[in-house]
Amino acid sequence: MVAVSQTPSQKLELFLSFSSHLFDPILLSNFFVKLTIFVLSLSLRLSRVQKKNQEGMNSRLKLVMKSGKVDLGYKAALKNLRNGKSKMVLIASNCPPLRKSEIEYLAMLAKTQVHHYSGDNTALGTVCGKFFNCSVLTILDGGDSDILAMNKE
Numbered sequence: 712m713v714a715v716s717q718t719p720s721q722k723l724e725l726f727l728s729f730s731s732h733l734f735d736p737i738l739l740s741n742f743f744v745k746l747t748i749f750v751l752s753l754s755l756r757l758s759r760v761q762k763k764n765q766e767g768m769n770s771r772l773k774l775v776m777k778s779g780k781v782d783l784g785y786k787a788a789l790k791n792l793r794n795g796k797s798k799m800v801l802i803a804s805n806c807p808p809l810r811k812s813e814i815e816y817l818a819m820l821a822k823t824q825v826h827h828y829s830g831d832n833t834a835l836g837t838v839c840g841k842f843f844n845c846s847v848l849t850i851l852d853g854g855d856s857d858i859l860a861m862n863k864e
Contacts, residue, residue, distance in 0.1 A: 768828070771858040772801075772838050772848075779854025783839065785810060788847045792817040798859055799824040799850040803832040806846040814847060824859065 775781060782791055791797040792814070800818050802811055802825065818825045828835050828848075836845040853859040 767861075768826075768858075769838050771856045771861065773840070774856040775850055775854055775858055776839055777854070779850060779856060780852040781839070782849040782851060783836075783841065783845045783847075785814075785847045788814055788849045789817065791849045791851065792821045792823060795821055796851055797821065797823050797849045798853060799826060801826045801828045801835065801848040801850070803828050803830065803835045803846040805831040810846070 782788065782797075788797070788800055792800070797818075800814060800823055802814060804827065806814075815825055830838070832844040832846040835848060836843050839845060839848065850858065
């Protein structure tokens, strides 16, 4: 087969005829609409899963508050971690980084589970049934809840 050489103007004309099909405004707008719908549906699914996980943690926390033993607050968490009494520590999402790292370090030394609660300190206090903010919660006894077994998985 012999290769036919084309002039630059012929190449440009061939490219433009081909690209007019690729960059058709109607096809592009339909593509972007479908892409947007797909991304939105994916984000809705993810938010439903996150909401379900959050609701599961909230219900477990409520059961721990009723049947188990907990301590609220940063100073109580430090004391319980140093004494080796804590089974799990929950840290709110807006806990200051230095405080968070100190608790994580002590929990690692005490071989205690750490859970980063996805809500802020107001939400954590509300879930515990308190009318004040709480950035750190220490679980001393899980009670009837399976919260300690859930976080090991």
